Amino acid sequence: MAQAPRPVMMVSGVVFVLALATILTALGFEHLGGYAPCQLCLQERYAYYFAVPAALLALILARMGLAGAARVLLVLIALAFMANAALGVYHAGAEWKWWPGPDTCGGGFDLKWGKDGIVDTPVIRCDEATWWFLGLSFAAWNAVVSAVLAALAAFGAARAR
Template sequence: MTFGAGASRGTDYQLGALALFLSIATIATALGYQYIGGYVPCMLCLWERYAYYLAIPLLFIALVLLTGGHRGSATALFVIVGLAFLGNTVLGIYHAGAEWKFWPGPAACGGGQSLTTSAGNLLSQLDSIRVVNCEEAAMRFLGISFAGWNAVASFFLMMISFGAALTAREQSAEASAPNI
């Protein structure tokens, strides 16, 4: 299969590209709420970002591997990304459950802000530091907190990533099967 202008990509590539696009959009939204909207993330919020930071480069590499015909390696990367989002789904559910008071959040959960390294600004910055509690939702949209939406997004990204892995594996098996 050659990829020239107008050539179509396989389903595995399309699913991987969709997962990459949605991962970038999701983490960009989280960072936008933080740096533009002023929402300070808690410790669990920051942990929930790790799956995206892992997934984005791995998905990009998997797409490059697919383009080069290395479906086996791409399949392994899609599985790793799917597992990362499975873990992130569980973490998001735990975090949302702590916000709804279904169970306690971690005792060590505090703010996600860093202190200045300048001694002159330290005292003034200490006055403005807000400690963010993991058990308090910063905002709810349609009744669901950021943590809840992360669990939903991670679940769908997990499904898309595993779908890409499955189709890449199937297409790899078809390509290696002898033609009779």
């Protein structure tokens, strides 16, 4: 039984690194690349905001020999990413016009002032992809990454038994 925490530690570390890299990439595209997120994009970040500290805590707990508590966190992370993958599929489907997006499809934006008053600011729509890579949008890539992270977390929770 001394080896039981090892899979939990490894999976927790991998989930932590991948989730952190993904959310930092999204924030980098937003702040450095000028891609403003829509409302669905912002909601899709919640799983990462939960999973990054939860995976780090799971790693710490596993290292302390508390693999059971770490496994519970991995189950919660898996559930969060399963829900996030479903949200990503919904968002990507709305972008591909397979179904309508939410009625509140115009994302939030900051009012900007120019010399003549308020400057027109772009409305960020949930049903229009602003970026594509290998045929997939941000939302579709989020669905893929979330599904992988959900599978990894579930594997880590189950493997430790």
